[in-house]
Amino acid sequence: MVDRTQPITRITTFAGWGAIALLLAVSLGSLLAVWLNTDISAGFTPADFRIIRFTLTQAFLSALISVILAIPLARALARYDFRGRQLFITFLGASFILPVIVAVFGILAIWGRSGLFSNILQHPLNIYGLTGVILAHVFFNLPLATRLILQGWLSVPTEHFRLCATLGMTAKDVTKHIERPILHATLPAAFLTIFLLCITSFAVALTLGGGPRATTVELAIYQALRFDFDLPKAALFATFQFMLCTTIALLVLSFSKPTRFSIGLDRPAKRWDGQSRFHKYTDISLLTLAGLFLFLPLAAILIKGIGHLPKLPASVIPASINSLMISLTSATICISLALIIASLIIRLTKNSPRTARAIEGISFLSLVASPFVIGTGLFIMIFPFVSPFKLALPITALVNAIMALPFAIRIILPTMQRAEASYGRLADSLGMSQFARFRLAIWPRLKPSAGFAMGLAAALSMGDLGVITLFASPDNATLPLTMYRLMASYQTDAASAVALLLITISLTLFWIFDKGGRIEHRIR
Amino acid sequence: MSIAFDNLTLRYEGFHLTANFVLEPQKKYAILGPSGCGKSTLLAAIAGFMDIDQGRILLDGLDITNLPPAQRPVSLLFQDHNLFPHMTVMNNVALGLKPDLKLTAKDTTAVHQALKYVDLTDQAIKFPSELSGGQQQRVAIARALLRDKPLMLLDEPFAALGPALKHEMLDIVAQIVDRAHSTLVLVTHDPKDALYIADETIFIANGKAYPPINTKALFENPPQALQDYLGETSAKPISLNNL
Numbered sequence: 001m002v003d004r005t006q007p008i009t010r011i012t013t014f015a016g017w018g019a020i021a022l023l024l025a026v027s028l029g030s031l032l033a034v035w036l037n038t039d040i041s042a043g044f045t046p047a048d049f050r051i052i053r054f055t056l057t058q059a060f061l062s063a064l065i066s067v068i069l070a071i072p073l074a075r076a077l078a079r080y081d082f083r084g085r086q087l088f089i090t091f092l093g094a095s096f097i098l099p100v101i102v103a104v105f106g107i108l109a110i111w112g113r114s115g116l117f118s119n120i121l122q123h124p125l126n127i128y129g130l131t132g133v134i135l136a137h138v139f140f141n142l143p144l145a146t147r148l149i150l151q152g153w154l155s156v157p158t159e160h161f162r163l164c165a166t167l168g169m170t171a172k173d174v175t176k177h178i179e180r181p182i183l184h185a186t187l188p189a190a191f192l193t194i195f196l197l198c199i200t201s202f203a204v205a206l207t208l209g210g211g212p213r214a215t216t217v218e219l220a221i222y223q224a225l226r227f228d229f230d231l232p233k234a235a236l237f238a239t240f241q242f243m244l245c246t247t248i249a250l251l252v253l254s255f256s257k258p259t260r261f262s263i264g265l266d267r268p269a270k271r272w273d274g275q276s277r278f279h280k281y282t283d284i285s286l287l288t289l290a291g292l293f294l295f296l297p298l299a300a301i302l303i304k305g306i307g308h309l310p311k312l313p314a315s316v317i318p319a320s321i322n323s324l325m326i327s328l329t330s331a332t333i334c335i336s337l338a339l340i341i342a343s344l345i346i347r348l349t350k351n352s353p354r355t356a357r358a359i360e361g362i363s364f365l366s367l368v369a370s371p372f373v374i375g376t377g378l379f380i381m382i383f384p385f386v387s388p389f390k391l392a393l394p395i396t397a398l399v400n401a402i403m404a405l406p407f408a409i410r411i412i413l414p415t416m417q418r419a420e421a422s423y424g425r426l427a428d429s430l431g432m433s434q435f436a437r438f439r440l441a442i443w444p445r446l447k448p449s450a451g452f453a454m455g456l457a458a459a460l461s462m463g464d465l466g467v468i469t470l471f472a473s474p475d476n477a478t479l480p481l482t483m484y485r486l487m488a489s490y491q492t493d494a495a496s497a498v499a500l501l502l503i504t505i506s507l508t509l510f511w512i513f514d515k516g517g518r519i520e521h522r523i524r
Numbered sequence: 525m526s527i528a529f530d531n532l533t534l535r536y537e538g539f540h541l542t543a544n545f546v547l548e549p550q551k552k553y554a555i556l557g558p559s560g561c562g563k564s565t566l567l568a569a570i571a572g573f574m575d576i577d578q579g580r581i582l583l584d585g586l587d588i589t590n591l592p593p594a595q596r597p598v599s600l601l602f603q604d605h606n607l608f609p610h611m612t613v614m615n616n617v618a619l620g621l622k623p624d625l626k627l628t629a630k631d632t633t634a635v636h637q638a639l640k641y642v643d644l645t646d647q648a649i650k651f652p653s654e655l656s657g658g659q660q661q662r663v664a665i666a667r668a669l670l671r672d673k674p675l676m677l678l679d680e681p682f683a684a685l686g687p688a689l690k691h692e693m694l695d696i697v698a699q700i701v702d703r704a705h706s707t708l709v710l711v712t713h714d715p716k717d718a719l720y721i722a723d724e725t726i727f728i729a730n731g732k733a734y735p736p737i738n739t740k741a742l743f744e745n746p747p748q749a750l751q752d753y754l755g756e757t758s759a760k761p762i763s764l765n766n767l
Contacts, residue, residue: 444610
């Protein structure tokens with residue numbers, strides 16, 4: 001193969017491999033560091049097996065319920081055009097960046113012991129345990145499942161539905177000839193993705209689960225590290241989770257067909273089937289119920305939060321500053337890594353597609369690694385040099401960046417590939433240097449995706465209640481941690497005010513970056 | 525500038541193309557052939573976008589087989605994506621002088637002159653999307669004019685334009701090429717384009733690029749492969765007179 005490598009290209013290639021090395025060091029190296037610092041112990045106890053069983057059960061049920069409910073919901077959104085439909089779909093997307101602790105608070109306000117339904121029924125509901133964990137997971141993943149399935153639905157060209165109408169097909173026929181094949185293509189991947197997300201879920205289990213009968217593996221890792229400083233147990237659980245999740249992730253990859261990320265979620269194709277009164281009414285009631293299920297908890301936060309804003313404790317100011325700094329640092333690291341790795345993948349695709357695919361796989365590693373083990377590994381690695389508690393915030397920022405990286409790459413890579421395919425040759429033939437090439441030719445095409453990814457990374461990090469719980473001392477809490485502490489000490493009113501503040505900052509961060517990315521980048 | 529294909533073999537996703545001949549300086553060539561035959565691939569090889577399997581490409585006797593695209597003395601026009609949609613017409617043209625857009629006052633004057641040459645002076649601060657298809661390609665031509673390279677490669681940039689507009693474009697290109705004493709290579713699937721502008725035509729079929737032949741002579745006495753491509757109706761000799 002001809003080597004036309006220029007020196008400057010070599011530098012960016014080095015940066016790419018450096019990013020990969022960092023990723024491997026942080027995700028696998030940290031697990032190794034934990035292992036090397038433990039005596040290999042006896043293995044799982046019966047209590048541990050109960051934890052594993054609970055983890056799998058809740059994840060399976062959460063994924064199953066989310067997907068089953070998502071099918072009719074997606075169909076209603078696909079065939080029924082109503083005012084506010086676009087808003088509904090945007091709202092479905094927003095749940096992804098909702099801070100978990102805030103959502104849990106909202107769910108408790110509706111379904112909790114003194115929540116809306118308990119009041120209506122005049123009977124206190126108790127959702128702590130399996131019910132609450134599943135309820136929260138469905139709250140988060142029903143929108144995700146709906147969007148995944150809807151994407152498949154909307155990829156059907158209008159012509160097919162016209163054909164169905166011309167051929168005189170009934171709603172039932174359309175189900176058979178079009179909808180079932182779509183579901184066949186989208187359901188397995190959607191189910192497994194949600195299953196994976198629910199297995200590694202932490203904050204939901206921390207707040208709504210707990211106790212010997214409702215502990216997940218991730219929560220067990222946290223407890224082993226935080227309360228018992230039982231490194232062997234943490235390492236054992238982490239390895240188990242790592243292997244389990246890798247298996248599932250590989251299954252997801254083998255099931256998922258390459259879909260275009262931004263396939264037009266705009267207008268539904270005009271349909272001639274399923275327009276009968278019966279179908280219309282079922283669609284409307286479904287959409288209403290789902291809307292209430294998703295919207296009521298948020299409305300509760302808003303209503304409670306506004307009333308209790310004066311009760312905001314003074315501690316929210318330093319906590320907000322901490323959170324903002326973590327969030328912005330983490331988003332910057334995440335996007336830089338994503339850009340470097342995406343361009344490495346593109347450069348490798350031409351001559352060594354297998355290496356390119358392997359690197360894409362590595363960039364998804366953090367989906368299967370436990371953030372606590374990453375945090376602990378980093379902790380152990382830096383312990384000889386400096387007190388890790390002093391570095392709690394930087395560590396949190398780095399771990400958050402790595403956890404958001406898979407999403408960022410998934411967003412940025414396809415856009416970068418399109419920009420390269422359309423304008424790469426032109427830039428090369430004009431003799432643009434590597435820097436000018438990126439600044440003038442690629443970046444302007446990439447900016448909307450980069451802004452979206454950065455908003456996502458910033459919001460996820462802002463709302464994250466993960467690694468920080470492990471390292472935080474009272475004086476360096478983040479906003480989600482402050483809120484959790486208030487909830488844990490039953491200061492519900494103050495917590496509701498913090499919830500409102502937190503969700504406002506998260507959504508605003510996302511909005512700023514996403515909007516900033518969409519401002520057309522024009523070179524005058 | 526002369527282009528020599530020295531026992532060149534290109535392989536690309538299951539097809540291959542051989543070429544072994546020399547293109548003379550300051551002449552205009554057309555590459556003609558059915559779609560998928562490798563016309564654009566041959567052009568891409570000259571510009572440096574194709575890995576060369578065997579053989580060499582020489583420009584004025586200098587081996588450029590392994591030279592990166594940026595270091596080749598080439599101006600290139602594609603069928604689309606010739607302009608960056610996020611840059612003004614002015615900046616798109618200026619890229620031909622300064623790929624990093626750091627312009628001096630002298631550069632700016634040169635850019636305006638180029639725009640004047642293609643009659644787009646009053647479009648300078650517009651964006652490509654505000655221009656018609658023909659105007660967009662004129663912007664790309666203005667950039668090529670500024671680049672002032674001894675090789676001008678055209679990959680069907682005018683295929684989407686109507687006949688009159690197409691001839692207008694080809695005329696501007698011919699003027700620029702003549703003025704700069706450059707060599708022109710035009711890829712086209714339309715025999716009329718070849719007759720209109722090319723001194724000699726390279727015909728490609730069945731994995732082989734045939735050495736260039738005087739365009740008129742070629743169409744007056746087309747070889748069998750060319751007859752097959754042209755089809756029965758135009759099997760009789762065609763010339764500029766009966767276009």
